[in-house]
Amino acid sequence: MSERTEPNIPHTSFFLTKDGSFSLSLEAGQVKANSSLRGVNVVIGAPGVAWYVCPLMELAPLECKFHSNTQLKWGTPVTCAFCHSDSSHVQTMNGRVHWSRKVKDAWLTGVFLDDRLEGRFADAMGEDIRSFLRYEVQWPVVIEFAGSNVRHEVVVQDYCVDGLSLCGNIPHLVGGKFTIFGHEPSQPEPITSGTVLWQRPHGTGQTMIGTKAAGRKLSWFFAICPEQRGHAADEETAS
Numbered sequence: 001m002s003e004r005t006e007p008n009i010p011h012t013s014f015f016l017t018k019d020g021s022f023s024l025s026l027e028a029g030q031v032k033a034n035s036s037l038r039g040v041n042v043v044i045g046a047p048g049v050a051w052y053v054c055p056l057m058e059l060a061p062l063e064c065k066f067h068s069n070t071q072l073k074w075g076t077p078v079t080c081a082f083c084h085s086d087s088s089h090v091q092t093m094n095g096r097v098h099w100s101r102k103v104k105d106a107w108l109t110g111v112f113l114d115d116r117l118e119g120r121f122a123d124a125m126g127e128d129i130r131s132f133l134r135y136e137v138q139w140p141v142v143i144e145f146a147g148s149n150v151r152h153e154v155v156v157q158d159y160c161v162d163g164l165s166l167c168g169n170i171p172h173l174v175g176g177k178f179t180i181f182g183h184e185p186s187q188p189e190p191i192t193s194g195t196v197l198w199q200r201p202h203g204t205g206q207t208m209i210g211t212k213a214a215g216r217k218l219s220w221f222f223a224i225c226p227e228q229r230g231h232a233a234d235e236e237t238a239s
């Protein structure tokens with residue numbers, strides 16, 4: 001499955017006029033007023049959604065989290081235009097929504113980018129810049145450890161590009177290798193694999209483990225696989 005998106009990226013000139021001001025239907029004051037992350041804003045465009053400024057929550061070289069006034073469902077391809085509130089420079093790139101959570105009257109949205117954010121935007125974060133961001137979820141999957149044909153039902157608690165944590169009635173196997181499968185019998189192919197880095201007790205008879213794994217692959221599975229997408233979306237809405 002490809003991890004890259006398909007929509008075309010508008011050229012920077014799409015967003016700017018000759019004098020360097022925004023050519024979107026946005027006032028400069030609106031852009032500055034929505035600035036919430038060290039002067040860096042993101043303007044989001046998606047199929048069927050007009051361009052609008054989204055306050056950033058967190059930023060990393062290959063991803064971002066932002067507040068949205070409308071739901072962008074898992075798997076939605078988006079175009080992100082990053083800009084400084086005090087500069088005319090804009091970087092546009094494609095991405096895909098892989099995480100979405102409703103909090104009060106807003107949606108928190110996570111996007112994996114197809115390309116790396118320019119240094120000028122990452123530098124704006126200073127010491128707060130993170131290599132990868134973490135995303136909280138409640139995803140049921142099945143895990144199988146190397147050397148065993150026993151499969152355990154577990155719940156993924158959070159994930160990032162290169163790791164995830166999960167819990168369940170599972171053995172304490174720091175350093176152990178594992179493979180993760182979908183929860184449904186109709187999904188026999190493995191989603192991702194990795195290595196256990198740490199473990200600790202989690203409730204009665206439960207263990208939480210932190211792992212080195214391709215969390216991005218897991219997020220694409222839940223974002224794009226129809227059966228899991230519907231199941232996960234229902235859980236998020238209920239929460």
